Amino acid sequence: MPKSDRHTYKPVPAEVVRIIDEAPGIKTFRLRFERPGDRKRFDFLPGQFGLFSLMGIGEATFSMCSSPREEEIEISVRNVGNTTDAMFTMKKGDLIGVRGPYGKGFPLDVVKGKDVVIVAGGIGFPPLVSVLEYLLFRRKDYGKIWVIYGVKTVDDIVYRYKGPRWRKHKDVTITTTVEKKCREWNGCTGMVTDHIRKLKINPANTAGFSCGPPVMLKFVSEEFQKLGIEPENIHLSLERMMQCGIGKCGHCNIGDKYVCRDGPVFSLAELRRMQEDVW
Numbered sequence: 231m232p233k234s235d236r237h238t239y240k241p242v243p244a245e246v247v248r249i250i251d252e253a254p255g256i257k258t259f260r261l262r263f264e265r266p267g268d269r270k271r272f273d274f275l276p277g278q279f280g281l282f283s284l285m286g287i288g289e290a291t292f293s294m295c296s297s298p299r300e301e302e303i304e305i306s307v308r309n310v311g312n313t314t315d316a317m318f319t320m321k322k323g324d325l326i327g328v329r330g331p332y333g334k335g336f337p338l339d340v341v342k343g344k345d346v347v348i349v350a351g352g353i354g355f356p357p358l359v360s361v362l363e364y365l366l367f368r369r370k371d372y373g374k375i376w377v378i379y380g381v382k383t384v385d386d387i388v389y390r391y392k393g394p395r396w397r398k399h400k401d402v403t404i405t406t407t408v409e410k411k412c413r414e415w416n417g418c419t420g421m422v423t424d425h426i427r428k429l430k431i432n433p434a435n436t437a438g439f440s441c442g443p444p445v446m447l448k449f450v451s452e453e454f455q456k457l458g459i460e461p462e463n464i465h466l467s468l469e470r471m472m473q474c475g476i477g478k479c480g481h482c483n484i485g486d487k488y489v490c491r492d493g494p495v496f497s498l499a500e501l502r503r504m505q506e507d508v509w
């Protein structure tokens with residue numbers, strides 16, 4: 231293995247420098263690589279992911295939710311099982327193993343000059359937050375930005391503290407929608423698809439990005455197409471059980487593609503070629 235590739239396969243230590251309680255069962259961890267050179271090597275693009283490990287417990291896949299230009303990296307984690315449960319006991323100063331970055335992120339170079347519609351469902355928001363931070367940093371390179379973020383209940387809303395800064399930018403519209411009306415919420419309600427339908431876009435110059443539960447991705451891609459966005463300009467981030475993260479173990483295949491290596495972001499046009507019956 232070439233010396234420069236070692237970090238790709240072997241976890242390197244990062245220190246937990248901040249923990250944010252986002253919502254019940256969801257925490258954001260801010261991490262600083264112990265050796266500054268390791269951050270340089272962990273040079274990621276929004277939509278790529280890393281494998282994060284706790285010695286003797288396990289390893290789990292997370293997308294980075296921070297801007298790629300920050301020295302420290304952030305991941306938001308929903309507690310669902312062994313590794314995530316152990317991560318929830320971590321304190322400031324604890325160490326976690328990090329390897330990656332892996333996969334193919336959102337094609338931000340390809341969509342330069344376009345308007346972008348970002349649609350996130352639940353814990354699918356983290357990679358798209360990284361996308362949004364990237365677009366805002368290079369604001370002049372992109373057109374209008376719409377973000378539609380859907381959650382089941384008000385309690386599930388994450389990144390509330392980031393909203394005011396995002397909304398300050400010109401031509402950026404953020405819509406948070408809660409599935410059902412309730413007393414504690416006077417904002418938008420309904421499914422993300424209800425809000426995509428209302429957008430007035432120029433389809434020839436718009437890209438649609440989405441990440442969330444598989445059933446949501448299917449309906450979101452249908453709504454994007456009804457707005458007139460071409461399948462080549464619709465980019466969806468898929469989730470699969472992963473183990474190696476580098477296209478070796480076969481855990482994450484769809485046909486002859488590996489989600490870890492060829493994705494997790496695929497255009498709708500690519501997905502149709504891979505699994506015509508679903509998409």
Ligand SMILES: Cc1cc2nc3c(=O)[nH]c(=O)nc-3n(C[C@H](O)[C@H](O)[C@H](O)COP(=O)(O)OP(=O)(O)OC[C@H]3O[C@@H](n4cnc5c(N)ncnc54)[C@H](O)[C@@H]3O)c2cc1C
Nearest residue numbers: 290291292293306307308310311312313314356469470471
């Ligand atoms: C590319 C990618 C990016 C991801 N980004 C995030 C993120 O930003 N934040 C986040 O909270 N989660 C994210 N996930 C999901 C996350 O990897 C899993 O929730 C995590 O691996 C669970 O680890 P665990 O050891 O705690 O759970 P386990 O003990 O391994 O499993 C608990 C339960 O979750 C199921 N499960 C585990 N992994 C997955 C999976 N990938 N898909 C579906 N079911 C699964 C298991 O079957 C089991 O029922 C991402 C997954 C992928 C593939």
Ligand code: FES
Nearest residue numbers: 473475479480490
């Ligand atoms: S996780 Fe091993 S091939 Fe994708």
